[in-house]
Amino acid sequence: MEQRHLGRTGLRVSRLGLGTMTWSRDTDEHEATEQLRDFVDAGGTLVDTSASYADGGAEELLGSLLGDVVARDELVLCTKAGVRRTATGAVVDGSRGALLASLDGSLRRLGTDHVDLFLVQTPDPRTPLEETASALRLAVSSGRARYVGLANHAGWQVARAASLLEHDPGLAAVQAEYSLLQRGIEREVLLAAQALGTGVLAWSPLGRGVLTGKYRRTIPADSRAASPHLAGFVEPYLAHAGAAVVEAVATAAAGLDRAPLEVALAWLAGRPGIASAIVGARTADQLRGSLAAVDLELPRELRHALDEVSAPELGYPERF
Template sequence: MEYVKFGRTGMEVSRLVLGCMSFGDASRGDHAWTLDEAASREIIKQALEAGINFLDTANAYSDGTSEEIIGRAIKDYARRDEIVLATKVFMRMHAGPNGAGLSRKAIFAEIDNSLRRLGTDYVDLYQIHRWDFDTPIEETLEALHDVVKAGKARYIGASSMATWQFAKAVYTSRLNGWTPFVSMQNHLNLLYREEEREMLPFCRDQELAVIPWSPLARGRLTRAWDETTSRLETDKIGRSLYVESDAQIVERVGAIAQARGIPRAQVALAWLLQKPGVTGPIIGATRAQHLVDAVAALSVKLTDEEIKDLEAPYTPHEVSGITVIR
Protein backbone atom coordinates (compact mmCIF):
# COMPACT_ATOMS: atom_id res chain seq x y z
CA MET A 1 0.00 0.00 0.00
CA GLU A 2 1.12 3.55 -0.73
CA TYR A 3 0.59 6.39 1.75
CA VAL A 4 0.55 10.14 1.14
CA LYS A 5 -0.06 13.31 3.12
CA PHE A 6 -3.68 14.40 3.13
CA GLY A 7 -3.49 17.69 1.24
CA ARG A 8 -1.48 20.24 3.18
CA THR A 9 -2.03 18.44 6.51
CA GLY A 10 0.45 16.19 8.28
CA MET A 11 -1.99 13.25 8.31
CA GLU A 12 -0.95 10.20 6.29
CA VAL A 13 -3.59 8.28 4.37
CA SER A 14 -3.61 5.27 2.09
CA ARG A 15 -3.90 6.01 -1.61
CA LEU A 16 -7.09 3.99 -1.64
CA VAL A 17 -10.11 4.97 0.44
CA LEU A 18 -12.68 2.35 1.43
CA GLY A 19 -16.10 3.77 0.57
CA CYS A 20 -18.73 2.52 2.99
CA MET A 21 -21.97 3.40 1.22
CA SER A 22 -22.11 -0.29 0.25
CA PHE A 23 -22.52 -1.34 3.89
CA GLY A 24 -25.79 -1.20 5.77
CA ASP A 25 -29.31 -2.45 6.29
CA ALA A 26 -30.81 -2.74 2.79
CA SER A 27 -34.29 -2.17 4.19
CA ARG A 28 -33.32 1.31 5.37
CA GLY A 29 -32.39 4.13 3.01
CA ASP A 30 -32.30 4.16 -0.79
CA HIS A 31 -29.71 1.46 -1.53
CA ALA A 32 -31.27 -1.96 -1.98
CA TRP A 33 -27.90 -3.44 -2.99
CA THR A 34 -26.02 -2.83 0.27
CA LEU A 35 -24.22 -5.66 2.05
CA ASP A 36 -25.42 -6.97 5.39
CA GLU A 37 -23.17 -6.75 8.44
CA ALA A 38 -21.47 -10.12 8.04
CA ALA A 39 -20.52 -9.46 4.40
CA SER A 40 -19.55 -5.86 5.18
CA ARG A 41 -17.19 -6.94 7.95
CA GLU A 42 -15.37 -9.28 5.57
CA ILE A 43 -14.73 -6.43 3.14
CA ILE A 44 -13.63 -4.08 5.92
CA LYS A 45 -11.26 -6.71 7.33
CA GLN A 46 -9.80 -7.37 3.88
CA ALA A 47 -9.26 -3.64 3.30
CA LEU A 48 -7.48 -3.18 6.62
CA GLU A 49 -5.27 -6.21 5.98
CA ALA A 50 -4.35 -4.73 2.59
CA GLY A 51 -3.10 -1.59 4.34
CA ILE A 52 -6.07 0.69 3.65
CA ASN A 53 -6.30 2.97 6.69
CA PHE A 54 -8.95 5.42 5.39
CA LEU A 55 -12.69 4.65 5.68
CA ASP A 56 -15.35 7.04 4.39
CA THR A 57 -19.04 6.94 5.26
CA ALA A 58 -21.95 9.33 5.93
CA ASN A 59 -24.69 9.66 8.49
CA ALA A 60 -27.32 9.10 5.79
CA TYR A 61 -25.91 5.88 4.35
CA SER A 62 -28.56 3.23 4.96
CA ASP A 63 -30.11 5.47 7.60
CA GLY A 64 -27.05 5.39 9.84
CA THR A 65 -26.52 1.62 9.78
CA SER A 66 -23.35 1.99 7.70
CA GLU A 67 -21.78 3.95 10.57
CA GLU A 68 -22.92 1.32 13.07
CA ILE A 69 -21.36 -1.53 11.10
CA ILE A 70 -18.08 0.35 10.66
CA GLY A 71 -17.87 1.22 14.34
CA ARG A 72 -18.25 -2.38 15.43
CA ALA A 73 -15.80 -3.64 12.80
CA ILE A 74 -13.10 -1.14 13.76
CA LYS A 75 -13.32 -2.19 17.40
CA ASP A 76 -12.73 -5.81 16.39
CA TYR A 77 -10.17 -5.40 13.63
CA ALA A 78 -8.01 -2.32 14.31
CA ARG A 79 -6.81 0.23 16.82
CA ARG A 80 -8.76 3.46 16.54
CA ASP A 81 -5.63 5.61 16.27
CA GLU A 82 -4.49 3.59 13.24
CA ILE A 83 -7.65 4.44 11.30
CA VAL A 84 -8.56 7.61 9.41
CA LEU A 85 -12.33 7.73 9.83
CA ALA A 86 -14.49 10.12 7.80
CA THR A 87 -18.21 10.79 7.79
CA LYS A 88 -20.56 13.46 6.44
CA VAL A 89 -23.50 15.65 7.36
CA PHE A 90 -26.31 17.35 5.40
CA MET A 91 -28.79 14.75 4.13
CA ARG A 92 -32.17 14.28 5.79
CA MET A 93 -32.05 12.07 8.86
CA HIS A 94 -35.58 12.55 10.20
CA ALA A 95 -38.86 14.11 9.13
CA GLY A 96 -39.86 17.60 10.12
CA PRO A 97 -37.90 20.76 10.96
CA ASN A 98 -34.14 20.52 11.50
CA GLY A 99 -33.96 16.99 10.12
CA ALA A 100 -31.43 17.93 7.43
CA GLY A 101 -29.06 20.68 6.35
CA LEU A 102 -26.06 22.47 7.79
CA SER A 103 -27.52 24.67 10.51
CA ARG A 104 -25.69 24.89 13.82
CA LYS A 105 -28.49 22.88 15.39
CA ALA A 106 -28.32 20.12 12.77
CA ILE A 107 -24.51 19.87 12.83
CA PHE A 108 -24.32 19.67 16.62
CA ALA A 109 -27.02 16.99 16.71
CA GLU A 110 -25.64 14.94 13.84
CA ILE A 111 -22.00 14.87 14.94
CA ASP A 112 -23.12 13.39 18.26
CA ASN A 113 -25.38 10.89 16.50
CA SER A 114 -22.57 9.84 14.17
CA LEU A 115 -20.10 9.43 17.03
CA ARG A 116 -22.61 7.31 18.94
CA ARG A 117 -23.19 5.04 15.95
CA LEU A 118 -19.48 4.81 15.17
CA GLY A 119 -18.64 4.09 18.80
CA THR A 120 -15.85 6.66 18.92
CA ASP A 121 -15.10 10.00 20.55
CA TYR A 122 -14.03 11.69 17.32
CA VAL A 123 -13.86 11.42 13.55
CA ASP A 124 -10.73 12.33 11.67
CA LEU A 125 -12.57 14.06 8.83
CA TYR A 126 -16.04 15.65 9.08
CA GLN A 127 -17.43 16.63 5.68
CA ILE A 128 -20.37 18.70 4.54
CA HIS A 129 -22.18 16.43 2.10
CA ARG A 130 -23.63 19.20 -0.09
CA TRP A 131 -24.10 22.99 -0.14
CA ASP A 132 -26.96 24.26 2.01
CA PHE A 133 -28.83 27.15 0.40
CA ASP A 134 -31.03 27.59 3.48
CA THR A 135 -28.26 28.27 6.00
CA PRO A 136 -25.73 31.13 5.93
CA ILE A 137 -22.32 29.67 5.22
CA GLU A 138 -20.92 31.60 8.20
CA GLU A 139 -23.24 29.69 10.55
CA THR A 140 -22.13 26.37 9.09
CA LEU A 141 -18.43 27.19 9.22
CA GLU A 142 -18.46 28.46 12.80
CA ALA A 143 -20.37 25.36 13.88
CA LEU A 144 -17.80 23.11 12.17
CA HIS A 145 -15.02 25.10 13.86
CA ASP A 146 -16.65 24.53 17.24
CA VAL A 147 -17.00 20.79 16.50
CA VAL A 148 -13.24 20.64 15.90
CA LYS A 149 -12.43 22.72 18.98
CA ALA A 150 -14.63 20.41 21.05
CA GLY A 151 -12.40 17.51 19.95
CA LYS A 152 -15.16 15.74 18.03
CA ALA A 153 -13.39 16.08 14.63
CA ARG A 154 -9.77 16.54 13.62
CA TYR A 155 -10.27 18.07 10.17
CA ILE A 156 -13.13 19.28 8.00
CA GLY A 157 -13.82 18.67 4.32
CA ALA A 158 -16.52 19.11 1.70
CA SER A 159 -18.20 17.01 -0.95
CA SER A 160 -19.84 17.63 -4.32
CA MET A 161 -20.47 21.31 -4.85
CA ALA A 162 -19.67 23.97 -7.40
CA THR A 163 -16.18 25.42 -7.27
CA TRP A 164 -17.50 28.91 -6.49
CA GLN A 165 -19.34 27.48 -3.49
CA PHE A 166 -16.28 25.66 -2.20
CA ALA A 167 -14.07 28.72 -2.77
CA LYS A 168 -16.54 30.86 -0.82
CA ALA A 169 -16.45 28.40 2.07
CA VAL A 170 -12.65 28.09 2.01
CA TYR A 171 -12.03 31.83 2.06
CA THR A 172 -14.79 32.65 4.53
CA SER A 173 -13.20 30.22 6.99
CA ARG A 174 -9.81 31.83 6.53
CA LEU A 175 -11.10 35.38 6.86
CA ASN A 176 -12.72 34.53 10.18
CA GLY A 177 -9.91 32.42 11.58
CA TRP A 178 -12.07 29.31 11.67
CA THR A 179 -10.93 25.74 11.04
CA PRO A 180 -9.88 25.49 7.37
CA PHE A 181 -11.12 22.95 4.85
CA VAL A 182 -8.55 20.35 3.90
CA SER A 183 -10.32 18.24 1.27
CA MET A 184 -12.88 17.86 -1.50
CA GLN A 185 -14.75 14.63 -2.20
CA ASN A 186 -16.13 14.96 -5.71
CA HIS A 187 -17.46 13.03 -8.69
CA LEU A 188 -14.58 12.17 -11.01
CA ASN A 189 -13.86 9.27 -13.35
CA LEU A 190 -13.15 8.58 -17.02
CA LEU A 191 -16.84 9.08 -17.89
CA TYR A 192 -17.34 12.28 -15.86
CA ARG A 193 -14.53 14.82 -16.04
CA GLU A 194 -16.30 18.13 -15.56
CA GLU A 195 -14.34 18.63 -12.33
CA GLU A 196 -11.20 19.13 -14.42
CA ARG A 197 -12.49 22.55 -15.51
CA GLU A 198 -12.36 24.39 -12.16
CA MET A 199 -12.47 22.18 -9.07
CA LEU A 200 -9.27 20.22 -9.63
CA PRO A 201 -7.19 23.31 -10.50
CA PHE A 202 -8.59 25.12 -7.45
CA CYS A 203 -7.76 22.22 -5.14
CA ARG A 204 -4.26 21.89 -6.54
CA ASP A 205 -3.64 25.61 -6.14
CA GLN A 206 -4.87 25.54 -2.54
CA GLU A 207 -3.15 22.20 -1.70
CA LEU A 208 -6.45 20.55 -0.83
CA ALA A 209 -6.79 16.77 -0.87
CA VAL A 210 -9.09 15.27 -3.52
CA ILE A 211 -10.82 11.93 -2.88
CA PRO A 212 -13.14 11.19 -5.85
CA TRP A 213 -16.27 9.12 -5.42
CA SER A 214 -17.51 6.64 -8.03
CA PRO A 215 -14.06 6.14 -9.62
CA LEU A 216 -15.45 3.24 -11.66
CA ALA A 217 -18.62 5.08 -12.70
CA ARG A 218 -20.96 2.83 -10.70
CA GLY A 219 -19.31 -0.18 -12.34
CA ARG A 220 -19.76 1.10 -15.89
CA LEU A 221 -15.99 1.07 -16.41
CA THR A 222 -15.61 -2.53 -15.30
CA ARG A 223 -17.70 -4.25 -17.98
CA ALA A 224 -18.99 -3.86 -21.53
CA TRP A 225 -21.48 -1.03 -21.94
CA ASP A 226 -24.45 -3.30 -22.70
CA GLU A 227 -23.87 -5.58 -19.70
CA THR A 228 -26.08 -4.97 -16.69
CA THR A 229 -26.16 -5.81 -12.99
CA SER A 230 -28.78 -5.84 -10.27
CA ARG A 231 -27.28 -2.67 -8.82
CA LEU A 232 -27.43 -0.86 -12.15
CA GLU A 233 -31.06 -1.86 -12.55
CA THR A 234 -32.03 -0.54 -9.10
CA ASP A 235 -29.66 2.45 -8.87
CA LYS A 236 -31.79 5.38 -10.03
CA ILE A 237 -29.04 7.93 -9.46
CA GLY A 238 -26.42 5.85 -11.23
CA ARG A 239 -28.54 5.46 -14.34
CA SER A 240 -28.83 9.24 -14.67
CA LEU A 241 -25.11 10.03 -14.41
CA TYR A 242 -23.79 8.63 -17.68
CA VAL A 243 -24.82 8.85 -21.33
CA GLU A 244 -24.71 6.71 -24.45
CA SER A 245 -21.62 8.44 -25.86
CA ASP A 246 -19.67 7.15 -22.85
CA ALA A 247 -19.74 3.72 -24.45
CA GLN A 248 -16.76 4.72 -26.62
CA ILE A 249 -14.63 5.30 -23.53
CA VAL A 250 -15.76 2.02 -21.98
CA GLU A 251 -14.71 0.27 -25.19
CA ARG A 252 -11.24 1.81 -25.02
CA VAL A 253 -10.84 0.80 -21.39
CA GLY A 254 -11.65 -2.74 -22.48
CA ALA A 255 -9.13 -2.66 -25.31
CA ILE A 256 -6.28 -1.47 -23.10
CA ALA A 257 -7.21 -3.97 -20.40
CA GLN A 258 -7.17 -6.80 -22.94
CA ALA A 259 -3.83 -5.68 -24.39
CA ARG A 260 -2.28 -5.57 -20.91
CA GLY A 261 -3.98 -8.73 -19.70
CA ILE A 262 -5.52 -7.05 -16.65
CA PRO A 263 -9.11 -6.33 -15.52
CA ARG A 264 -10.80 -3.17 -16.76
CA ALA A 265 -11.10 -1.85 -13.21
CA GLN A 266 -7.33 -1.63 -12.92
CA VAL A 267 -7.09 0.50 -16.07
CA ALA A 268 -9.80 2.91 -14.93
CA LEU A 269 -8.35 3.25 -11.44
CA ALA A 270 -4.80 3.66 -12.76
CA TRP A 271 -6.00 6.60 -14.87
CA LEU A 272 -7.47 8.27 -11.79
CA LEU A 273 -4.45 7.52 -9.60
CA GLN A 274 -2.22 9.21 -12.18
CA LYS A 275 -4.46 12.31 -12.39
CA PRO A 276 -2.53 15.29 -10.94
CA GLY A 277 -3.99 16.46 -7.66
CA VAL A 278 -5.90 13.28 -6.83
CA THR A 279 -5.06 11.98 -3.35
CA GLY A 280 -6.92 8.69 -3.66
CA PRO A 281 -10.14 7.28 -5.10
CA ILE A 282 -12.96 6.01 -2.90
CA ILE A 283 -13.44 2.31 -3.61
CA GLY A 284 -17.00 1.04 -3.16
CA ALA A 285 -16.18 -2.65 -2.80
CA THR A 286 -18.90 -5.29 -2.50
CA ARG A 287 -16.74 -8.30 -3.38
CA ALA A 288 -13.23 -9.37 -2.43
CA GLN A 289 -12.07 -9.07 -6.05
CA HIS A 290 -12.96 -5.37 -6.06
CA LEU A 291 -10.29 -4.71 -3.44
CA VAL A 292 -7.80 -7.04 -5.13
CA ASP A 293 -8.15 -5.05 -8.36
CA ALA A 294 -7.93 -1.73 -6.55
CA VAL A 295 -4.69 -2.62 -4.80
CA ALA A 296 -3.24 -4.02 -8.04
CA ALA A 297 -4.08 -0.76 -9.81
CA LEU A 298 -1.48 1.01 -7.67
CA SER A 299 1.20 -0.82 -9.68
CA VAL A 300 -0.30 -0.08 -13.11
CA LYS A 301 1.31 2.88 -14.83
CA LEU A 302 -0.42 3.94 -18.01
CA THR A 303 1.64 5.43 -20.82
CA ASP A 304 1.00 8.92 -22.12
CA GLU A 305 -0.41 7.38 -25.29
CA GLU A 306 -2.80 5.17 -23.36
CA ILE A 307 -4.02 8.14 -21.34
CA LYS A 308 -4.61 10.16 -24.51
CA ASP A 309 -6.47 7.25 -26.06
CA LEU A 310 -8.73 6.92 -23.01
CA GLU A 311 -9.46 10.64 -22.82
CA ALA A 312 -9.96 11.40 -26.51
CA PRO A 313 -13.65 10.33 -26.87
CA TYR A 314 -14.84 12.39 -23.89
CA THR A 315 -17.70 14.82 -24.51
CA PRO A 316 -18.98 17.47 -22.08
CA HIS A 317 -21.63 16.26 -19.62
CA GLU A 318 -24.43 17.96 -17.79
CA VAL A 319 -23.20 18.86 -14.32
CA SER A 320 -24.33 16.13 -11.92
CA GLY A 321 -23.97 15.26 -8.28
CA ILE A 322 -24.23 18.86 -7.05
CA THR A 323 -26.77 21.64 -6.69
CA VAL A 324 -25.40 24.75 -8.39
CA ILE A 325 -28.48 26.95 -8.13
CA ARG A 326 -31.58 26.61 -6.07
Protein backbone atom coordinates in the same frame (compact mmCIF):
# COMPACT_ATOMS: atom_id res chain seq x y z
CA MET B 1 -0.46 0.81 -0.58
CA GLU B 2 0.78 4.35 -1.24
CA GLN B 3 -0.08 6.92 1.43
CA ARG B 4 -0.64 10.48 0.23
CA HIS B 5 -0.89 13.79 2.04
CA LEU B 6 -4.36 15.31 1.97
CA GLY B 7 -3.58 18.58 0.25
CA ARG B 8 -1.16 20.67 2.29
CA THR B 9 -2.20 19.08 5.59
CA GLY B 10 -0.18 16.61 7.60
CA LEU B 11 -2.94 14.00 7.30
CA ARG B 12 -2.02 11.04 5.13
CA VAL B 13 -4.63 8.86 3.42
CA SER B 14 -4.34 5.71 1.36
CA ARG B 15 -4.38 5.89 -2.43
CA LEU B 16 -7.65 3.95 -2.37
CA GLY B 17 -10.34 4.62 0.21
CA LEU B 18 -13.06 2.19 1.31
CA GLY B 19 -16.61 3.45 0.79
CA THR B 20 -19.48 2.14 2.91
CA MET B 21 -22.60 3.43 1.13
CA THR B 22 -23.98 -0.12 0.74
CA TRP B 23 -23.12 -1.30 4.26
CA SER B 24 -26.01 -2.67 6.36
CA ARG B 25 -28.31 -2.47 3.32
CA ASP B 26 -26.73 -4.44 0.44
CA THR B 27 -23.58 -5.42 2.32
CA ASP B 28 -24.12 -7.49 5.46
CA GLU B 29 -21.86 -7.83 8.50
CA HIS B 30 -19.99 -10.82 7.11
CA GLU B 31 -19.13 -9.10 3.82
CA ALA B 32 -18.30 -5.83 5.59
CA THR B 33 -15.93 -7.63 7.95
CA GLU B 34 -14.17 -9.31 5.05
CA GLN B 35 -13.95 -6.04 3.13
CA LEU B 36 -12.45 -4.15 6.04
CA ARG B 37 -9.94 -6.90 6.79
CA ASP B 38 -8.83 -7.18 3.15
CA PHE B 39 -8.60 -3.40 2.83
CA VAL B 40 -6.37 -2.99 5.88
CA ASP B 41 -4.24 -6.00 4.91
CA ALA B 42 -3.62 -4.27 1.55
CA GLY B 43 -2.38 -1.15 3.35
CA GLY B 44 -5.60 0.86 3.13
CA THR B 45 -6.37 3.42 5.83
CA LEU B 46 -9.12 5.80 4.65
CA VAL B 47 -12.66 4.59 5.36
CA ASP B 48 -15.48 6.84 4.17
CA THR B 49 -19.01 6.81 5.58
CA SER B 50 -21.91 9.16 6.27
CA ALA B 51 -24.75 9.69 8.72
CA SER B 52 -27.11 9.38 5.75
CA TYR B 53 -25.92 5.95 4.57
CA ALA B 54 -28.69 3.51 5.48
CA ASP B 55 -29.94 6.15 7.93
CA GLY B 56 -26.90 5.63 10.12
CA GLY B 57 -26.77 1.87 9.63
CA ALA B 58 -23.44 2.02 7.78
CA GLU B 59 -21.83 3.88 10.67
CA GLU B 60 -23.25 1.44 13.20
CA LEU B 61 -21.89 -1.52 11.27
CA LEU B 62 -18.49 0.11 10.87
CA GLY B 63 -18.43 1.01 14.56
CA SER B 64 -19.18 -2.59 15.53
CA LEU B 65 -16.06 -3.73 13.65
CA LEU B 66 -13.65 -1.25 15.21
CA GLY B 67 -11.52 -2.93 17.82
CA ASP B 68 -12.47 -6.46 16.78
CA VAL B 69 -11.41 -6.42 13.12
CA VAL B 70 -9.07 -3.43 13.15
CA ALA B 71 -7.87 -0.98 15.77
CA ARG B 72 -9.42 2.48 15.61
CA ASP B 73 -6.04 4.20 15.35
CA GLU B 74 -5.14 2.22 12.23
CA LEU B 75 -7.87 3.98 10.24
CA VAL B 76 -8.54 7.45 8.93
CA LEU B 77 -12.27 7.78 9.56
CA CYS B 78 -14.23 10.19 7.37
CA THR B 79 -17.92 10.85 7.87
CA LYS B 80 -20.38 13.35 6.44
CA ALA B 81 -23.38 15.34 7.61
CA GLY B 82 -25.90 17.73 6.10
CA VAL B 83 -28.65 15.39 4.92
CA ARG B 84 -31.13 14.39 7.63
CA ARG B 85 -34.15 12.11 7.53
CA THR B 86 -37.61 13.46 8.38
CA ALA B 87 -41.10 12.01 8.26
CA THR B 88 -41.51 13.40 4.74
CA GLY B 89 -38.11 12.28 3.42
CA ALA B 90 -34.52 13.47 3.29
CA VAL B 91 -33.83 17.16 3.93
CA VAL B 92 -30.63 19.08 3.22
CA ASP B 93 -29.60 20.99 6.33
CA GLY B 94 -26.23 22.71 6.66
CA SER B 95 -27.13 24.71 9.77
CA ARG B 96 -24.83 24.75 12.79
CA GLY B 97 -27.26 22.83 14.97
CA ALA B 98 -27.98 20.13 12.41
CA LEU B 99 -24.33 19.54 11.51
CA LEU B 100 -23.11 19.29 15.08
CA ALA B 101 -26.04 17.12 16.18
CA SER B 102 -25.35 14.83 13.23
CA LEU B 103 -21.68 14.63 14.16
CA ASP B 104 -22.56 13.69 17.75
CA GLY B 105 -24.81 10.93 16.44
CA SER B 106 -22.06 9.69 14.13
CA LEU B 107 -19.59 9.50 17.00
CA ARG B 108 -22.06 7.44 19.05
CA ARG B 109 -22.67 5.02 16.19
CA LEU B 110 -18.97 4.71 15.37
CA GLY B 111 -18.05 4.25 19.03
CA THR B 112 -15.27 6.83 18.94
CA ASP B 113 -14.66 10.26 20.44
CA HIS B 114 -13.54 11.83 17.17
CA VAL B 115 -13.40 11.40 13.42
CA ASP B 116 -10.32 12.24 11.41
CA LEU B 117 -12.24 14.05 8.69
CA PHE B 118 -15.70 15.63 8.86
CA LEU B 119 -17.39 16.79 5.65
CA VAL B 120 -20.54 18.70 4.77
CA GLN B 121 -22.21 16.32 2.33
CA THR B 122 -24.03 18.76 0.04
CA PRO B 123 -24.67 22.51 -0.30
CA ASP B 124 -27.61 23.98 1.61
CA PRO B 125 -28.98 27.02 -0.28
CA ARG B 126 -31.00 28.10 2.78
CA THR B 127 -28.08 28.30 5.21
CA PRO B 128 -25.35 30.94 4.85
CA LEU B 129 -21.97 29.39 4.16
CA GLU B 130 -20.61 31.44 7.06
CA GLU B 131 -22.81 29.45 9.46
CA THR B 132 -21.81 26.13 7.94
CA ALA B 133 -18.15 27.10 8.24
CA SER B 134 -18.63 28.05 11.90
CA ALA B 135 -19.94 24.54 12.59
CA LEU B 136 -16.85 23.04 10.96
CA ARG B 137 -14.63 25.29 13.04
CA LEU B 138 -16.41 24.22 16.24
CA ALA B 139 -16.16 20.54 15.27
CA VAL B 140 -12.38 20.89 15.30
CA SER B 141 -12.02 23.19 18.31
CA SER B 142 -14.20 20.84 20.39
CA GLY B 143 -12.03 17.85 19.47
CA ARG B 144 -14.80 15.98 17.67
CA ALA B 145 -13.03 16.21 14.30
CA ARG B 146 -9.36 16.58 13.37
CA TYR B 147 -9.89 18.00 9.86
CA VAL B 148 -12.89 19.31 7.93
CA GLY B 149 -14.04 19.83 4.36
CA LEU B 150 -16.87 19.88 1.84
CA ALA B 151 -18.44 17.33 -0.48
CA ASN B 152 -20.26 17.98 -3.75
CA HIS B 153 -19.85 21.76 -3.61
CA ALA B 154 -19.20 24.14 -6.48
CA GLY B 155 -15.86 25.81 -7.06
CA TRP B 156 -16.94 29.19 -5.68
CA GLN B 157 -18.26 27.54 -2.52
CA VAL B 158 -14.96 25.73 -2.03
CA ALA B 159 -13.08 29.01 -2.41
CA ARG B 160 -15.42 30.87 -0.06
CA ALA B 161 -15.26 28.18 2.62
CA ALA B 162 -11.48 28.08 2.37
CA SER B 163 -11.44 31.85 2.94
CA LEU B 164 -13.73 31.56 5.97
CA LEU B 165 -11.58 28.79 7.45
CA GLU B 166 -8.25 30.17 6.30
CA HIS B 167 -6.59 30.62 9.67
CA ASP B 168 -8.30 28.00 11.78
CA PRO B 169 -8.79 25.13 11.07
CA GLY B 170 -8.36 25.34 7.27
CA LEU B 171 -10.26 23.50 4.54
CA ALA B 172 -8.52 20.14 4.34
CA ALA B 173 -10.58 18.27 1.76
CA VAL B 174 -13.07 18.40 -1.05
CA GLN B 175 -14.92 15.22 -1.91
CA ALA B 176 -16.45 15.05 -5.38
CA GLU B 177 -17.48 12.59 -8.03
CA TYR B 178 -14.63 12.08 -10.49
CA SER B 179 -13.97 9.42 -13.10
CA LEU B 180 -13.34 8.95 -16.81
CA LEU B 181 -17.11 9.27 -17.23
CA GLN B 182 -17.49 12.33 -15.01
CA ARG B 183 -14.74 14.95 -15.31
CA GLY B 184 -16.87 17.98 -14.46
CA ILE B 185 -14.75 18.97 -11.47
CA GLU B 186 -11.88 19.79 -13.82
CA ARG B 187 -13.69 22.96 -14.88
CA GLU B 188 -13.41 24.72 -11.51
CA VAL B 189 -13.43 22.55 -8.38
CA LEU B 190 -10.17 20.73 -9.04
CA LEU B 191 -8.35 23.92 -9.99
CA ALA B 192 -9.68 25.70 -6.90
CA ALA B 193 -8.59 22.85 -4.65
CA GLN B 194 -5.09 22.82 -6.13
CA ALA B 195 -4.72 26.59 -5.74
CA LEU B 196 -5.92 26.44 -2.13
CA GLY B 197 -3.89 23.40 -1.11
CA THR B 198 -7.04 21.39 -0.44
CA GLY B 199 -6.91 17.64 -1.02
CA VAL B 200 -9.42 15.97 -3.34
CA LEU B 201 -11.19 12.70 -2.52
CA ALA B 202 -12.82 11.19 -5.58
CA TRP B 203 -16.04 9.24 -5.11
CA SER B 204 -17.46 6.83 -7.68
CA PRO B 205 -14.11 6.54 -9.50
CA LEU B 206 -15.53 3.66 -11.56
CA GLY B 207 -18.32 5.75 -13.07
CA ARG B 208 -20.94 4.23 -10.75
CA GLY B 209 -19.69 0.79 -11.78
CA VAL B 210 -20.01 1.32 -15.54
CA LEU B 211 -16.23 1.50 -16.11
CA THR B 212 -15.87 -2.10 -14.93
CA GLY B 213 -17.31 -3.06 -18.32
CA LYS B 214 -20.06 -5.18 -16.76
CA TYR B 215 -22.77 -3.27 -18.66
CA ARG B 216 -21.21 -3.42 -22.13
CA ARG B 217 -23.64 -6.08 -23.36
CA THR B 218 -26.45 -6.32 -20.84
CA ILE B 219 -27.46 -5.45 -17.28
CA PRO B 220 -26.51 -8.28 -14.89
CA ALA B 221 -29.32 -9.32 -12.57
CA ASP B 222 -27.18 -8.85 -9.46
CA SER B 223 -25.80 -5.43 -10.43
CA ARG B 224 -26.61 -1.97 -9.11
CA ALA B 225 -28.35 -1.09 -12.36
CA ALA B 226 -30.84 -3.90 -11.66
CA SER B 227 -31.36 -2.84 -8.05
CA PRO B 228 -34.65 -1.04 -7.24
CA HIS B 229 -32.93 1.61 -5.10
CA LEU B 230 -29.73 2.06 -7.15
CA ALA B 231 -30.90 1.73 -10.75
CA GLY B 232 -31.55 5.47 -11.01
CA PHE B 233 -28.04 6.14 -9.68
CA VAL B 234 -26.41 4.10 -12.47
CA GLU B 235 -28.78 4.86 -15.37
CA PRO B 236 -27.29 8.24 -16.45
CA TYR B 237 -23.96 6.53 -17.13
CA LEU B 238 -25.45 3.85 -19.35
CA ALA B 239 -26.21 6.38 -22.10
CA HIS B 240 -24.59 6.00 -25.49
CA ALA B 241 -22.37 9.06 -24.90
CA GLY B 242 -20.17 7.12 -22.48
CA ALA B 243 -19.88 3.98 -24.60
CA ALA B 244 -16.72 5.15 -26.38
CA VAL B 245 -15.00 5.76 -23.06
CA VAL B 246 -15.98 2.35 -21.72
CA GLU B 247 -14.71 0.65 -24.88
CA ALA B 248 -11.44 2.59 -24.74
CA VAL B 249 -10.90 1.46 -21.15
CA ALA B 250 -11.69 -2.15 -22.08
CA THR B 251 -9.26 -2.01 -25.01
CA ALA B 252 -6.52 -0.55 -22.84
CA ALA B 253 -7.11 -3.21 -20.20
CA ALA B 254 -6.86 -6.01 -22.76
CA GLY B 255 -3.56 -4.60 -24.00
CA LEU B 256 -2.13 -4.50 -20.48
CA ASP B 257 -3.66 -7.84 -19.47
CA ARG B 258 -5.44 -6.10 -16.59
CA ALA B 259 -9.10 -5.61 -15.67
CA PRO B 260 -10.93 -2.49 -16.95
CA LEU B 261 -11.55 -1.25 -13.41
CA GLU B 262 -7.81 -1.36 -12.71
CA VAL B 263 -7.16 0.90 -15.70
CA ALA B 264 -9.90 3.33 -14.63
CA LEU B 265 -8.52 3.55 -11.08
CA ALA B 266 -4.92 3.90 -12.25
CA TRP B 267 -5.93 6.78 -14.55
CA LEU B 268 -7.61 8.57 -11.66
CA ALA B 269 -4.76 7.96 -9.22
CA GLY B 270 -2.42 9.69 -11.64
CA ARG B 271 -4.50 12.87 -11.95
CA PRO B 272 -3.02 15.94 -10.25
CA GLY B 273 -4.42 16.85 -6.85
CA ILE B 274 -6.13 13.52 -6.16
CA ALA B 275 -5.35 12.24 -2.67
CA SER B 276 -7.57 9.15 -2.73
CA ALA B 277 -10.16 7.37 -4.85
CA ILE B 278 -13.01 5.98 -2.75
CA VAL B 279 -14.26 2.62 -3.99
CA GLY B 280 -17.57 1.27 -2.77
CA ALA B 281 -18.02 -2.46 -3.24
CA ARG B 282 -21.04 -4.56 -2.41
CA THR B 283 -18.96 -7.70 -1.84
CA ALA B 284 -15.43 -8.54 -0.73
CA ASP B 285 -14.70 -10.09 -4.13
CA GLN B 286 -15.56 -6.81 -5.84
CA LEU B 287 -13.29 -4.91 -3.47
CA ARG B 288 -10.39 -7.26 -4.18
CA GLY B 289 -10.70 -6.38 -7.85
CA SER B 290 -10.16 -2.71 -7.00
CA LEU B 291 -7.29 -3.46 -4.62
CA ALA B 292 -5.49 -5.17 -7.49
CA ALA B 293 -5.07 -1.75 -9.12
CA VAL B 294 -2.78 -0.25 -6.46
CA ASP B 295 0.42 -1.20 -8.29
CA LEU B 296 -0.65 -0.16 -11.80
CA GLU B 297 0.95 2.87 -13.46
CA LEU B 298 -0.35 3.61 -16.95
CA PRO B 299 2.05 4.22 -19.85
CA ARG B 300 2.09 7.88 -20.89
CA GLU B 301 0.68 7.21 -24.36
CA LEU B 302 -2.21 5.22 -22.94
CA ARG B 303 -2.98 7.91 -20.37
CA HIS B 304 -3.08 10.55 -23.10
CA ALA B 305 -5.42 8.41 -25.20
CA LEU B 306 -7.84 8.05 -22.29
CA ASP B 307 -7.57 11.79 -21.61
CA GLU B 308 -8.62 12.55 -25.16
CA VAL B 309 -11.52 10.12 -25.46
CA SER B 310 -13.04 11.30 -22.16
CA ALA B 311 -12.20 15.01 -22.34
CA PRO B 312 -15.01 17.21 -20.94
CA GLU B 313 -16.49 19.98 -23.05
CA LEU B 314 -15.13 23.36 -22.02
CA GLY B 315 -16.56 26.73 -22.97
CA TYR B 316 -16.83 30.24 -21.67
CA PRO B 317 -15.42 31.24 -19.23
CA GLU B 318 -13.14 28.22 -18.76
CA ARG B 319 -11.93 28.58 -22.32
CA PHE B 320 -11.97 32.22 -23.47
